[in-house]
Amino acid sequence: MKVGETVKKTWEISRQISDASTGQKNQALEEIASRLKQHEEKIIEANRVDLEELKKKEGYSKAFQDRLFLDGGRIEAMADGLKDIISLNDPVGEVTSMWKRPNGLQVGRVRVPLGVVAIIYEARPNVTIDAAGLGLKSGNSVILRGSSEALNSNRALVEVIQESLEAVGLPRYGVALVEQADREAARDLMRQDRYLDVIIPRGGPALKKTVMENATVPVVETGEGNCHVYVDESAEVSMAVPVAVNSKVQRPGVCNALETLLVHESIADAFLPEALEALRREGVEIRGCTVTRKYHGEVKTAEEEDWSAEYLDLVLAVKVVKSLEEAVNHINTYGTGHSESIVTSSYRSSREFMQKVDAAAVYVNASTRFTDGNVFGLGAEMGISTQKLHARGPMGLESLTSTKFIIYGDGQIRE
Amino acid sequence: MKVGETVKKTWEISRQISDASTGQKNQALEEIASRLKQHEEKIIEANRVDLEELKKKEGYSKAFQDRLFLDGGRIEAMADGLKDIISLNDPVGEVTSMWKRPNGLQVGRVRVPLGVVAIIYEARPNVTIDAAGLGLKSGNSVILRGSSEALNSNRALVEVIQESLEAVGLPRYGVALVEQADREAARDLMRQDRYLDVIIPRGGPALKKTVMENATVPVVETGEGNCHVYVDESAEVSMAVPVAVNSKVQRPGVCNALETLLVHESIADAFLPEALEALRREGVEIRGCTVTRKYHGEVKTAEEEDWSAEYLDLVLAVKVVKSLEEAVNHINTYGTGHSESIVTSSYRSSREFMQKVDAAAVYVNASTRFTDGNVFGLGAEMGISTQKLHARGPMGLESLTSTKFIIYGDGQIRE
Numbered sequence: 011m012k013v014g015e016t017v018k019k020t021w022e023i024s025r026q027i028s029d030a031s032t033g034q035k036n037q038a039l040e041e042i043a044s045r046l047k048q049h050e051e052k053i054i055e056a057n058r059v060d061l062e063e064l065k066k067k068e069g070y071s072k073a074f075q076d077r078l079f080l081d082g083g084r085i086e087a088m089a090d091g092l093k094d095i096i097s098l099n100d101p102v103g104e105v106t107s108m109w110k111r112p113n114g115l116q117v118g119r120v121r122v123p124l125g126v127v128a129i130i131y132e133a134r135p136n137v138t139i140d141a142a143g144l145g146l147k148s149g150n151s152v153i154l155r156g157s158s159e160a161l162n163s164n165r166a167l168v169e170v171i172q173e174s175l176e177a178v179g180l181p182r183y184g185v186a187l188v189e190q191a192d193r194e195a196a197r198d199l200m201r202q203d204r205y206l207d208v209i210i211p212r213g214g215p216a217l218k219k220t221v222m223e224n225a226t227v228p229v230v231e232t233g234e235g236n237c238h239v240y241v242d243e244s245a246e247v248s249m250a251v252p253v254a255v256n257s258k259v260q261r262p263g264v265c266n267a268l269e270t271l272l273v274h275e276s277i278a279d280a281f282l283p284e285a286l287e288a289l290r291r292e293g294v295e296i297r298g299c300t301v302t303r304k305y306h307g308e309v310k311t312a313e314e315e316d317w318s319a320e321y322l323d324l325v326l327a328v329k330v331v332k333s334l335e336e337a338v339n340h341i342n343t344y345g346t347g348h349s350e351s352i353v354t355s356s357y358r359s360s361r362e363f364m365q366k367v368d369a370a371a372v373y374v375n376a377s378t379r380f381t382d383g384n385v386f387g388l389g390a391e392m393g394i395s396t397q398k399l400h401a402r403g404p405m406g407l408e409s410l411t412s413t414k415f416i417i418y419g420d421g422q423i424r425e
Numbered sequence: 426m427k428v429g430e431t432v433k434k435t436w437e438i439s440r441q442i443s444d445a446s447t448g449q450k451n452q453a454l455e456e457i458a459s460r461l462k463q464h465e466e467k468i469i470e471a472n473r474v475d476l477e478e479l480k481k482k483e484g485y486s487k488a489f490q491d492r493l494f495l496d497g498g499r500i501e502a503m504a505d506g507l508k509d510i511i512s513l514n515d516p517v518g519e520v521t522s523m524w525k526r527p528n529g530l531q532v533g534r535v536r537v538p539l540g541v542v543a544i545i546y547e548a549r550p551n552v553t554i555d556a557a558g559l560g561l562k563s564g565n566s567v568i569l570r571g572s573s574e575a576l577n578s579n580r581a582l583v584e585v586i587q588e589s590l591e592a593v594g595l596p597r598y599g600v601a602l603v604e605q606a607d608r609e610a611a612r613d614l615m616r617q618d619r620y621l622d623v624i625i626p627r628g629g630p631a632l633k634k635t636v637m638e639n640a641t642v643p644v645v646e647t648g649e650g651n652c653h654v655y656v657d658e659s660a661e662v663s664m665a666v667p668v669a670v671n672s673k674v675q676r677p678g679v680c681n682a683l684e685t686l687l688v689h690e691s692i693a694d695a696f697l698p699e700a701l702e703a704l705r706r707e708g709v710e711i712r713g714c715t716v717t718r719k720y721h722g723e724v725k726t727a728e729e730e731d732w733s734a735e736y737l738d739l740v741l742a743v744k745v746v747k748s749l750e751e752a753v754n755h756i757n758t759y760g761t762g763h764s765e766s767i768v769t770s771s772y773r774s775s776r777e778f779m780q781k782v783d784a785a786a787v788y789v790n791a792s793t794r795f796t797d798g799n800v801f802g803l804g805a806e807m808g809i810s811t812q813k814l815h816a817r818g819p820m821g822l823e824s825l826t827s828t829k830f831i832i833y834g835d836g837q838i839r840e
Contacts, residue, residue, distance in 0.1 A: 025757065025781070025783075028783075029780065029781065109802060111800070111801070111802055115791060115795060117801050117802065122783070124813050124814070125783070125813065203637060207813050207814070208813075208814055222618060222641045223641060226637045226638060228643070228644070228812060228814040229643070230814070246836075249836035252836070252838050253836060253838060256838035256839060257838075260838070260839050342440065353836075360833075364831055365444065366440070366444065368440075368443075368537070368540070368829075369829060370829060370830060371829065371830040371831075371832060372829060372830070372831055372832070373832045373833075373834060374832070374833050374834060375833070375834045375835055375836050375837075376530060376832055376833075376834030376835075376836070376837040376838075377837065377838045377839050379838070379839040380530060380832065380837070380839055381830070385526070385839075386526070386532050386830065387524060387526055387532065397643060398539050398540065398622050398623075398827035399539070399622070399623055399643040399645070399814065399815045399827065400814045400815035402827050402828055402829060402830075403828075403829070403830045404830075412813035412814070412817050413817055413818075414783075414784060414785060414786065414787060414817060414818070415785060415786040415787070415796070415801065415817075415818045415819075416779055416786075416787055417786060417787070417788045417789070417791055417795065418775075418788075418789050418790070418791075419788060419789060419790045419791030420790055420791075421661075421664040421667070421668060421768075421790050421791070422790075422791040422792065422795070423667050423668060423671035423672075423675070423791075423792045423794070424671060424675050424792050424794040424795055424800075
């Protein structure tokens with residue numbers, strides 16, 4: 011089926027998904043969870059085909075293979091993820107406010123599904139289930155465009171989802187897979203503005219750029235994170251070292267990991283030797299400014315491009331700054347607006363940093379690694395938005411909704 | 426100055442606008458209001474040049490000239506508009522919610538300005554002042570791209586705005602005018618994604634299409650309104666007639682005016698003769714379906730394209746439907762998702778229409794003409810969004826803001 015046909019088919023039945031009750035939507039998610047386990051073998055079989063195809067090709071890292079790999083435990087985890095989504099409140103139908111006008115009209119706003127949500131993502135089959143679960147729970151139909159390397163796995167998973175939808179009396183096209191793996195198909199998808207309400211690209215800067223250039227559908231950008239920790243002159247070293255180390259090494263390959271450490275010059279003597287040594291012990295390669303290099307023999311020289319780099323690896327840029335203002339300017343210039351943290355014991359510095367740093371998540375005295383829907387208490391997330399429009403930061407169920415104005419009258423006309 | 430330079434200059438100082446206090450922002454608006462009156466003659470002079478240029482060309486309607494025209498009264502009205510904006514609550518800094526996590530982290534969301542907002546609009550100088558006022562009050566810097574016919578008027582107005590900003594200690598580039606009138610400049614503006622946080626096109630379908638095709642900056646679409654009134658079988662005719670007539674004729678040239686009237690077949694006998702006669706008396710040309718044509722001698726035949734038409738004129742399409750469901754399907758198929766109203770005395774019909782119609786504003790028993798920021802009680806508006814992402818319906822100050830997550834810790838790290 012052509013991309014346009016798949017999208018149109020989904021759009022045509024999307025009102026049925028939007029109008030489904032919370033009970034019916036939860037029932038669908040229950041059904042998917044139980045069928046995932048029932049069809050475990052078939053799914054693992056399909057996944058094995060993908061993995062074997064991958065082995066014939068070159069240039070795929072161990073990490074890539076690991077993300078694609080499925081076994082009983084991982085399928086169980088997908089089902090558990092759906093159970094978590096079932097336990098979340100349904101955002102649809104919430105009247106967020108309502109008021110009365112002088113002419114007697116009652117005006118309010120109610121939360122409604124976006125409609126049809128498309129997601130373009132990497133070779134991670136768990137995203138197929140997460141995205142379908144979050145989309146359906148918030149009343150949206152979902153178009154999935156996974157990467158070619160996961161095609162067989164995704165086919166098997168979407169088959170389970172579609173059978174489950176039918177089993178609870180919902181249309182199977184509530185979730186659909188775009189099977190075409192070529193770039194032309196992706197571009198085609200981005201231009202289905204008649205039928206799609208939003209497209210969410212999850213992937214690297216190249217995908218993001220392609221989507222920005224080509225999409226006529228509204229886009230929510232996710233994921234790029236050049237994150238900073240700024241160690242203020244008043245910081246407690248015993249707090250600053252673990253926050254910096256944790257932000258960098260706890261899981262270096264993800265978007266909320268630390269990429270550049272900024273250090274106030276007055277605390278450099280007390281903080282840097284200990285911090286650099288602790289980071290080295292964790293296997294982190296340091297690229298520092300001239301001042302930083304004085305504090306440790308193994309620090310390489312940071313180039314201009316290091317300030318913009320999202321390493322996603324055990325590499326860290328370090329810069330000594332003269333003031334909080336310089337730190338804030340550095341962050342607002344080089345950062346991607348993801349997660350930024352200050353370590354300080356000064357009330358004033360905490361206020362200034364909070365106010366002036368322009369990012370999705372701004373921290374005082376905590377690791378940047380906390381930026382996550384579950385950790386924040388929003389439940390599972392569709393991604394972490396780094397744009398300012400519509401949704402910023404971890405995108406929970408609410409970010410998959412819109413609102414509409416509802417107005418109750420008694421025959422009012424405008425004079 | 427090239428478009429890119431203007432935008433960059435504004436972006437560079439935009440933090441100063443974002444960080445300005447409510448007092449300072451209000452002071453800037455006060456200053457603009459008083460300088461508008463001081464420089465009234467200069468502004469009218471500039472406007473006269475635009476109007477004279479217009480007279481040399483052909484094809485401009487009286488209505489077009491009227492929208493461009495400025496006099497003392499209209500400049501006074503602009504100043505009054507700014508006073509209204511001053512009286513609105515500043516949305517920036519509002520902590521919309523805050524909660525505590527099991528690990529002691531305090532997580533909240535605070536409202537922040539979008540940053541730099543661009544608006545592309547028609548030859549209406551009052552929009553220059555409204556957009557600057559709303560943008561500044563919500564902490565945004567504003568790039569204005571008015572149409573070429575209003576260039577001299579806009580230059581004079583922006584000069585007043587920039588002098589006022591400087592007079593209160595804010596950077597003059599907080600509001601900037603793109604003077605280039607060509608299409609290339611508009612396209613250039615739409616692609617400044619490095620510096621612009623949103624672009625709002627206010628204009629017809631052609632502008633909207635160009636922006637959708639070309640923009641890499643996030644877009645909020647405004648204004649297209651193919652609005653419907655549905656007269657349910659249970660409607661009171663004495664309410665339905667004035668609601669239909671008011672929706673159509675009170676101001677036919679605006680986006681919330683009625684374009685297609687849908688009538689349940691059971692009430693057609695009682696409603697249509699009276700309604701069609703009342704509409705005819707107001708000079709409305711009727712284009713009806715076969716059934717409608719039976720009720721009035723002067724009804725023309727509606728073609729398929731009439732159901733999609735936004736006439737913005739004293740023309741109305743009328744269709745008799747067999748059920749509420751058919752009405753809802755018609756609206757969701759042909760409508761632009763702007764303003765839709767049901768006239769009914771049935772509780773059940775009111776609930777069903779409210780739930781199933783997918784539009785920015787859904788009414789029971791009231792004229793569609795009420796969709797307006799001021800009328801809804803939101804204060805002045807930047808436009809009426811017909812997209813679902815970010816802002817839907819009248820866009821008040823809140824729609825010009827984003828949120829950021831703020832997280833307060835005591836040294837928490839992620840396990």
